[in-house]
Amino acid sequence: MLRRRHTVVTIAIHLRDETTTIPLRNRLGHNQEETTFMKKLTLAAAALCFALGGTVARAQDAGALLDLLVKKRLISDQEAEEVRSELVKESATTSAGKWKMSTPITELELYGDVRLRYEYRGGRLPGNNQGDFGQDHLNDWYERHRERYRLRVGLRGTLADDWFFGLRLETSASSRSTNVTFGGEPSGGPFAKGDDGVFVGQAYFGYTGFPDFKFTGGRMPQPLITTSMLWDDDINPEGLAQQWKHTFTFDLGGGGGEAVQSYGKEGYSKEGKAVVAQAGEPFKLKLDVFVNTAQYVYDDQNPENPIGPSPVVGSGNGSQTGQKIPSTDAFMLAWQAGARLTFPNNVYVQLAPTLYNYTGNGDSFNIHYVGDPNTNQIGINSLLVFDLPAEIGWKLWDLPMRVFGEFADNIEGHDRAQAAGHPDHTGQHYAWMLGGAVGQLKAKHDWEIRAWYQYAGQFALDPNLVDSDIFDSRVNEKGIAVKAGYMVADAISLNLTWAYSWRINGSLGTGGIGDIPINPLDQYQIFQADMSVKF
Amino acid sequence: MKIKYLALSLGLLMAGIATTQADRLVIKGSDTLGAKLVPQLAEQFKAQHPGTTFDIAAEGSTTGIAAIIDGTAEIGMSSRRAKTSEVGAAAAKGKHMKPTIVAFDGIGVIVNAANPIKGLTKKQVEQIFTGDVTDWSAVGGSGGKISVYTRNTSSGTYSEFKELAMKKRDYASGSQKMAGNEQIAAEVGKNPNGVGYVGMAYLKASGTKAMPVDGAVPTVKGVQSHSYPYWRPTFYYTNGDPSGVAKEFVDFTVGPGGQKIVAQVGFVPIK
Numbered sequence: 001m002l003r004r005r006h007t008v009v010t011i012a013i014h015l016r017d018e019t020t021t022i023p024l025r026n027r028l029g030h031n032q033e034e035t036t037f038m039k040k041l042t043l044a045a046a047a048l049c050f051a052l053g054g055t056v057a058r059a060q061d062a063g064a065l066l067d068l069l070v071k072k073r074l075i076s077d078q079e080a081e082e083v084r085s086e087l088v089k090e091s092a093t094t095s096a097g098k099w100k101m102s103t104p105i106t107e108l109e110l111y112g113d114v115r116l117r118y119e120y121r122g123g124r125l126p127g128n129n130q131g132d133f134g135q136d137h138l139n140d141w142y143e144r145h146r147e148r149y150r151l152r153v154g155l156r157g158t159l160a161d162d163w164f165f166g167l168r169l170e171t172s173a174s175s176r177s178t179n180v181t182f183g184g185e186p187s188g189g190p191f192a193k194g195d196d197g198v199f200v201g202q203a204y205f206g207y208t209g210f211p212d213f214k215f216t217g218g219r220m221p222q223p224l225i226t227t228s229m230l231w232d233d234d235i236n237p238e239g240l241a242q243q244w245k246h247t248f249t250f251d252l253g254g255g256g257g258e259a260v261q262s263y264g265k266e267g268y269s270k271e272g273k274a275v276v277a278q279a280g281e282p283f284k285l286k287l288d289v290f291v292n293t294a295q296y297v298y299d300d301q302n303p304e305n306p307i308g309p310s311p312v313v314g315s316g317n318g319s320q321t322g323q324k325i326p327s328t329d330a331f332m333l334a335w336q337a338g339a340r341l342t343f344p345n346n347v348y349v350q351l352a353p354t355l356y357n358y359t360g361n362g363d364s365f366n367i368h369y370v371g372d373p374n375t376n377q378i379g380i381n382s383l384l385v386f387d388l389p390a391e392i393g394w395k396l397w398d399l400p401m402r403v404f405g406e407f408a409d410n411i412e413g414h415d416r417a418q419a420a421g422h423p424d425h426t427g428q429h430y431a432w433m434l435g436g437a438v439g440q441l442k443a444k445h446d447w448e449i450r451a452w453y454q455y456a457g458q459f460a461l462d463p464n465l466v467d468s469d470i471f472d473s474r475v476n477e478k479g480i481a482v483k484a485g486y487m488v489a490d491a492i493s494l495n496l497t498w499a500y501s502w503r504i505n506g507s508l509g510t511g512g513i514g515d516i517p518i519n520p521l522d523q524y525q526i527f528q529a530d531m532s533v534k535f
Numbered sequence: 536m537k538i539k540y541l542a543l544s545l546g547l548l549m550a551g552i553a554t555t556q557a558d559r560l561v562i563k564g565s566d567t568l569g570a571k572l573v574p575q576l577a578e579q580f581k582a583q584h585p586g587t588t589f590d591i592a593a594e595g596s597t598t599g600i601a602a603i604i605d606g607t608a609e610i611g612m613s614s615r616r617a618k619t620s621e622v623g624a625a626a627a628k629g630k631h632m633k634p635t636i637v638a639f640d641g642i643g644v645i646v647n648a649a650n651p652i653k654g655l656t657k658k659q660v661e662q663i664f665t666g667d668v669t670d671w672s673a674v675g676g677s678g679g680k681i682s683v684y685t686r687n688t689s690s691g692t693y694s695e696f697k698e699l700a701m702k703k704r705d706y707a708s709g710s711q712k713m714a715g716n717e718q719i720a721a722e723v724g725k726n727p728n729g730v731g732y733v734g735m736a737y738l739k740a741s742g743t744k745a746m747p748v749d750g751a752v753p754t755v756k757g758v759q760s761h762s763y764p765y766w767r768p769t770f771y772y773t774n775g776d777p778s779g780v781a782k783e784f785v786d787f788t789v790g791p792g793g794q795k796i797v798a799q800v801g802f803v804p805i806k
Binding site for chain 1: 616617619620622623626631632633634635636639703704705761768770805
């Protein structure tokens with residue numbers, strides 16, 4: 001900063017040396033001493049502006065200011081080049097000035113978070129053999145205590161011509177978790193790095209050149225409005241997504257007109273004189289209408305056309321054993337259309353009805369789902385899920401509050417139950433949740449408490465997608481969950497989570513693959529204490 | 536006696552070598568400056584300073600700046616400003632890139648003299664050189680696939696035109712890269728569908744005509760007042776303040792005698 005001022009002052013001194021003691025009149029009729037004084041004053045102002053900005057910004061912004069000074073003939077082109085050269089040299093020798101970004105990038109954001117977690121997770125076997133699963137160790141608990149961490153680091157930005165991109169690296173190879181367990185290395189001694197790998201969590205790009213539209217392709221953050229009942233929020237789906245959103249604003253009047261003389265308590269000034277109340281604010285409604293569609297590649301069939309005969313279902317899969325396995329990729333298609341209506345005073349209502357359908361088979365999830373112990377837990381047959389997440393929010397005493405709920409129905413749940421060998425339990429195709437929240441977590445000293453009840457029938461949902469913490473990635477579970485959070489600082493948060501669930505239908509297993517390796521999971525409990533830093 | 540004679544001869548020889556080295560000026564860089572202007576300046580300077588020799592290589596502004604950084608030239612000619620990375624590289628080697636403006640220039644867009652088109656907008660210029668537009672009919676011409684001629688990547692004119700006229704977008708993938716202004720002018724003069732850009736000193740090349748851009752062609756007044764959109768300063772870069780014969784040549788270039796030559800060659804004097 002001092003060196004730069006020195007540069008500018010040097011130029012000014014050079015100008016001063018050119019003046020004579022006898023004031024001369026230049027062509028414009030101004031005193032040359034006055035002109036030199038104005039030049040020095042302007043240069044000093046320019047130096048102060050440069051001193052107040054960042055080094056790289058100064059080098060970049062100097063061009064316009066120097067051009068203006070040249071245009072106003074306060075400095076010469078040569079003087080401007082010398083100042084510019086000094087600034088560029090300063091910029092080049094700072095660490096910020098050594099950054100180089102490719103030309104198409106118009107904006108770039110580095111972001112991420114690190115989280116430390118303590119977790120208790122436990123599950124209890126049934127107390128009886130209902131369902132005839134041949135269970136041993138009735139009523140026994142399986143429990144885990146873990147200390148864990150996670151790291152997520154990402155870059156996202158905008159490119160020229162309305163394109164955007166993003167990438168994020170995450171710990172853990174799991175689709176529904178980014179957590180790594182301290183001391184969990186399978187080999188290599190204590191503190192080895194065997195399970196501390198970093199994986200590509202997100203890699204996507206998209207286009208926003210059409211008004212109201214956004215197109216995304218790749219491995220992306222979830223573009224749909226969902227909850228943890230259907231989707232674990234660690235999942236980054238792969239494929240294509242199209243989003244459309246338009247905002248309508250309705251001015252319903254109710255304001256303007258003449259101001260009203262108020263004689264109430266609020267209508268008097270400090271001196272006791274009556275004051276005129278403000279004219280009423282216009283009543284405005286904001287309606288956000290949105291449509292989100294997605295085509296996710298759920299499972300790649302490799303190869304679609306093998307040499308020789310097509311593969312068949314292996315032994316141990318009941319009536320499906322020996323059946324020819326179809327050879328097409330599996331896709332999950334999502335169709336969502338909804339709206340959010342915002343009233344004055346932060347009151348809003350949002351509905352986002354969605355239909356999920358699956359096509360093709362793939363080669364990993366193409367065996368029929370059963371959900372009982374020692375049977376298939378991951379099949380995606382007969383899933384046509386209608387989902388309706390809803391939310392109402394308002395503010396009371398400046399405190400955000402909301403009630404949220406969700407209803408989901410697998411329209412093909414009957415078929416799914418029959419294919420699982422449970423024709424007597426075709427009614428298990430519903431899932432729903434209802435809860436409320438107070439507060440928000442945005443800035444230092446903010447807090448939030450959320451609690452909800454959740455019910456997920458055995459044949460209602462895709463068990464490969466449901467939340468892996470709440471109810472341990474299982475269906476045929478119902479229970480409650482409570483979360484409380486506090487912002488210690490703008491970037492630091494503390495969160496506590498507790499959930500408890502129990503099996504809905506005692507004749508069925510608890511489908512899905514979780515961290516508790518028992519089925520049926522008759523009772524389940526989880527407690528998590530998290531501390532996160534966000535950057 | 537013989538020893539004294541040998542010592543005297545050796546001393547005269549060393550003095551001769553020293554004198555020769557002091558009067559040899561190596562200048563590298565811009566083709567815009569080095570093809571015509573600087574050789575003519577050098578000739579006039581030599582007439583006033585007998586015994587001075589010049590070694591001029593005009594292979595692009597990037598080579599001139601690099602020559603100052605690696606110390607292989609006393610003066611680096613450039614038709615663009617040194618990049619931050621180049622200034623940083625110079626600083627890392629203890630060099631200071633000092634710019635001296637020696638002339639102004641206006642980059643003019645030229646087309647074949649037979650092309651019926653009367654003028655282009657700035658947007659059209661961007662579209663042509665980035666490849667958004669590939670046929671003359673799209674910009675009011677009579678039709679024909681546009682042949683774009685540009686300088687090569689070591690050229691300062693290449694970089695400046697990209698910044699001034701193309702919003703830093705990339706050149707069209709089919710553009711043909713030429714070594715200098717004269718080569719561009721020659722190709723455009725032969726190709727009825729050709730378009731390129733050259734410095735002011737080359738606007739009157741045979742077979743070509745300058746295109747008004749938003750109604751303006753580069754003129755002395757337009758460039759000096761900076762109102763022409765594609766104006767630019769051209770530079771001598773030296774390692775700090777020049778000294779010796781380099782300083783004398785720089786002073787000559789920016790002085791009245793040198794600026795007269797600047798105007799004669801077709802550039803715009805700095806005053």
